[in-house]
Amino acid sequence: MSIVRTIRRTVPVVAAAVVLAAAVHAAIWLVGEQKVSAPDVNGKLESLSFAPYNASENPEKGTILSKARLREDMEVVAPYTKAIRTYAATGGLEQVPEIANEYGIKVTQGAWISPDETRNALEIKNALDLARRYNNVQALVIGNETVLRGEKTGKEMAEILRKVRAESPVPVTTGEIWSTWLEHPELAANVDFIAAHILSYWEGVPREKAVQTAIDVYEKLRAAFPGKHIVVAEFGWPSGGYNMKGADPGPVAQAEILRDFVARARDHGIDYNIIEAFDQVWKTNEGSVGAYWGLFDADRKLKFDLAGVIREPNKERIVGAALLVGTLLSLFAFALRHPTFWQAFLVAGAAQGIGAWLAVTIAHPLSHYLVVGSAIMWVAGLILLVPLALLSLSRIEEIAAIALGRGPVRLLPDKISARAFSASPVPDASSLAELGLTAQPMVSIHIPAYREPPEMLKQTLDSIAKLDYPNFECVVVINNTPDPAFVTPVEEHCRALGSRFKFVNVEKLTGFKAGALRVALEHTAPQAEVIALLDADYVVEPDWLKDLAPLFSDPRVGIVQAPQDHRDGERSPFHAVLNAEYAGFFDIGMVERNEANAIVVHGTMCLIRRLALEEAGGWSSDTITEDTDLGLSIMEHGWSAHYTRRRYGQGMLPDDYRSFMVQRHRWAYGGFQIARKHWLRFRPGRTALTATQRTQFMLGWLNWMGAETLGVAAAFLNLLWVPVVAFAGIALPDSVLTLPVVVVFLINIIHFSLLYRLRVRLPFRHALGAGVAAMSLQFTIARAVTLGMFKDSLPFLRTDKGAGGKKPVGAFPAKWEAVIGSLLVLGSALLIATNKDQVREIYVFAAVLIVQALPFLATVGMALFERRVMVSLAGSAAPAAPEVAATVEMPVTVQTGSTPALPSITASPSA
Structure with missing residues (x-):
């Protein structure tokens, strides 16, 4: 109820x-x-540029237009314009005057001039023939921005115009931008009128000044060439693409500017031609904006109303x-x-x-x-x-x-009462006996060890001997460690501590850590009800078992987990940062997952009901994170788990940054193995997991491994895209695929910093360092996940611990991250340097590259920070790690060790 x-x-x-x-x-x-009012277009437009190519056609690739195609497009524009302007007299366009004549449309016939003199001769011949044959051809435009493109000099173009004028029955001109006319007065001397292109967009003029700028330029040309008729041969505004300095394209801007210009041109008596009738998808040479100058889109639909209020198209949808x-x-x-x-x-x-x-x-x-x-x-x-x-x-x-929110409900408090945290009343002693349970169940503590420093392991055993709990044993399994220096001191210490401590040495063991834990089970007392897991470097508090073991009096409890913690965080500033990075998972992610009974089990400070362990199939060696694998299997059988934030034990941090990376690589690879092994079981009815538990585990995997892998993939993809943006001018709008990357990054920053402040409560410098450390692992995690996609297994790589700061500085561990981060920064710099038109999307893309470079640069920064600290320690009388006197130097790469595959801050602070 x-x-x-x-x-x-x-x-x-x-x-x-x-x-x-x-x-x-x-x-x-x-x-x-956006709702904009602009003057209505009354009657037909004076002229439209007519380049009738659809989305699949391209004049630069030899498209030949048929009469039927031309007639279809002429029908589209006929109701809207008195005249059209063409740009060539070949490729089928020589048929335009005949078809236009059928619709009563005047034609300003173009002839394309290029370095190809054979084509030039044909273009001019065809244009003159059309002018003689059709009386609706009102003028010839010989060449279009030919001088601007540098394909002809002003003098060469003037000579061509002079010869054509001598043969033409109609006025002759050439089309050039307005400044070219001012720079080359010889052109004006050889034309019948000046056909000036006044395109405010290409000059970076803001939309609100676009029309007035065109009028001002028109007046400047009139003053420069008195007595010459001035025609605005091209005026327009794009409906899409990138900005050009202060000029922003857009459908509303296009509609407003064109309608305003038509009204102003009518009032000033300006002859004009609007560029253009149809969007030209083939115009990639003009970058992302080239395709969007049409009055009609590529499907021949009018892009805006010529009267009434202007609204954004497709807005309602x-x-x-x-x-x-x-x-x-x-x-x-x-x-x-x-x-x-x-x-x-x-x-x-x-x-x-x-x-x-x-x-x-x-x-x-x-x-x-x-x-x-x-x-x-x-x-x-x-x-x-x-x-x-x-x-x-x-x-x-x-x-x-x-x-x-309301705060955690299932979280065990520091002062634990088993009765208070059972979902139903805890049975009394007689009822427990009937269930085969006791109020203080026997606990068998298992410690697998592979080439662990004996002094460190002896400290762990000493802390166990001081436990304030009457009913426990300890099984130490040393495996694959032939050197007596690692074995004999531990064996002697177990003997000295008494009969509760069992020592097992297995020289040739398969199955790595899981194999050692299976051996420990074989030597476990039959009456032991609970298995406790400890790493060899953990020193435990006396009340660990006294507080937590009684929770198993609830017969539904299968797992009780306490956090990992470290006692050498003050060993150096570098290790303080590592310690802060670990804390986020245990104080944030685990607490939230515990609310859904979906914690990530990790193989130390963990208590597991023996019956639940056996029911789940025991320790498996088919993943390298056997502890997390087993914990999930136990929950799949319907057992519940409890979690406390109280630190009941402290271990050792990785010795150096390389070991930190190796450990996280192992966790991520093991996490991918677990996801691949278990995800098919997540279908309803396959396990006892609830929908909430399944969601937590799947989101955990995606949050941690997926986010980091996708982040690296996006960085590589953007690197490939840099030359396209820098040199081809093709960039996607920032609102679509670039700005979201920045937003996601900011969300991650807020997520990390706010939750650390609310839950972890570390000093700011430690929280900041934790964020950098977490970020620095992105490529490590992505690489592990990628390997997991192609390799079924990898060898165990042991995490070096307990060297006390005396380990020599090795090879630089962030070489590839330095290369990738540098490429991203250089790509950003290249985009900014080549962005002469101040395109906003390119600036955003450059910012995205910097954001994507940060995790790689964080890796480099952590490696350099550690190296500086280690060199400093090596040059001084550096103390050993607290409470550890490691007398045996440990190997760099060995096999064993496992800890949880942690997802994001929800599983690892690697946001």
């Missing part, structure tokens, strides 16, 4: 939050909608899709455990934001033409960024739960 009451209280709260988030989302769209997707994603808020209103609102608001981004991104091809390169980038970006967006939603959910 209490669950029903909770649901009844929760549903209205979540529903109100979801509705409010949707309303805010809709209001943002409404407030941001995009808003509808954004609200629908956002609201559907918001429904996940109903799955939150006992949420507060603001917690549910933050989650629903984030879902609405993702819905808006997805709608805009997916709708991008509706209003843009994707050439092969940009299409590949768009698809690849979606594949990479959609999972990252959903992972960001899960991180926002965690922020909401911790910052705005």
Whole structure:
């Protein structure tokens, strides 16, 4: 009944939050909608550039236009224009005057002039023939921006114009941008009128000044060439593509500017030609903007109304899709455990934001033409960024739960009462006896050891001997360690500590750590009900078992886990940073996962019911993180787990940064093995896992391994894209696939810093260092996951611990990260250096490259920081690691050791 009451209280709260988030989302769209008033276009336009190529045609690749095609397009423009301008008299365009004549349309016939003199002769011949044959040909335009492109000098072009004028029955000119006319007065002396291209966009003029700038230039030309008729032979504005300095393209801007210009030209008596009739998808030579100058799109649909209020096209569909997707994603808020209103609102608001981004991104091809390169980038970006967006939603959910939620319910307090934390009353002694249980069950502590420093292991054994618990044994298994210096001192120490301590030495053991733990089980007392796991470097508190073992009096409990901790965090500033990085997982991720009974089991400070271990199949060697694998298997059989934040034991940190990387590589690779092994079992009905538990484990894997791998993949993809953006001028809009990378990065920063502040409560310098350390592992984790995709197994790599700061500095461990990070920074610098037109999308892309470089540079920074610290320690009387006097130098690469495959801050702070 209490669950029903909770649901009844929760549903209205979540529903109100979801509705409010949707309303805010809709209001943002409404407030941001562009509605513009501009003069109506009364009657037909004076002239339109007529290049009738559809999306599959390209004049530069030899497209020949048929009469039927030309007639179709002439029918489209006929209701809107009095005249058209063409740019060539070959490739089928020589048929235009005949067809235009059928519709009563005048033609300004073009002739394309290029370095190809044979074609030039044919173009001029055809143009003159058309002028003589059709009375609707009102002028000839010989060449289009030929001088601007440098294909002819001003004098050469003037000579061509002089000869054509001598033969032409109609006025002759050439098309050039307005400044070319001023720079080459010899052109004006050889034409009948000046055909000036005045394109404010290419000059970076802001949209609000575009028309007035054109009028001012027109007046400047009149003053420079008195007595010459001036025609604005090209005026236009693109509906899509990138900005040019202060000039922003867009459908609303295009409509407003063209309608305003037509009205102003009419008032000033200016003859004009609008570029152009149809969008030209083939114009990739003009970058991302070249395809968007048409009055009609490539499907021959009018892009805006010529009268009335101007609105953004497709806006209703995009808003509808954004609200629908956002609201559907918001429904996940109903799955939150006992949420507060603001917690549910933050989650629903984030879902609405993702819905808006997805709608805009997916709708991008509706209003843009994707050439092969940009299409590949768009698809690849979606594949990479959609999972990252959903992972960001899960991180926002965690922020909401911790910052705005009610706090943990299942977390064991520092002062533990087994009775208080059982879901039902704890049985009394007689009832426990009937169940085969005791209030203080016998605990068998298992310690696998492979070439561990004897003095360190002896300290662990001494702390066990001081446990304030009457019913335990300790089984130490040393395996594959032939050197007596590692074995004999431990054996003698176990003998000195008494009969509770069992020593086992296995010289040839297969199965690595799992194999050693199987041996320990063989030597476990029959009456032991609970197996306790300890790493060889852990010193435990006396009340560890006294506090936690009684929890097994609840027959449903299979696992009780305490955090890992380290006693050598003050060994150096470098080790303090490592210690802070580990703390995030145990104080944040594990606490939240415990609320769903979905903790990640790690092979130290862990108590496992022997029956649950056996039921799950025991220790398996088919993953290199056997502890996490076993913990998940136990939960799949329906056992519950408990977690406490109290530190009951402290181990040793990795000696150096390379060991830190090796350890995390092992965790990530093992985590991928576990995901691959278990995910098919996650289908409903295959295990006793609840839907919430399955969600936690899958999100944990994706959050940690997936986010880092996708981040590296996106960085490599963007590196490949740099030369395309820098030299071909093709960049996707920032709102689609570049700005989201920055937003995801900021979410990760907020997630890490806020949750560390709320839960870990470290000094700022340690939290900052933890963030850098976590970030520095991105490539290590991605490399491990990639190996996991292609290799079924890897050898165990032991984490070096206990060297006390005396280990010599080895090879630089961040070589490849330095190379990749440098390439990303250089790519960013190249984009900025070549961005002479100040394209905003390119600046954003350059910023994205810097963001993507940070994890790689963080790796380099950590390696340099460690090297500086180690060199400093080596040059001084550096103390050994606290409480450890390691007398045996340890190998760099050996086989054994395992700890949990931790996901993100939810599993590892590697946000």
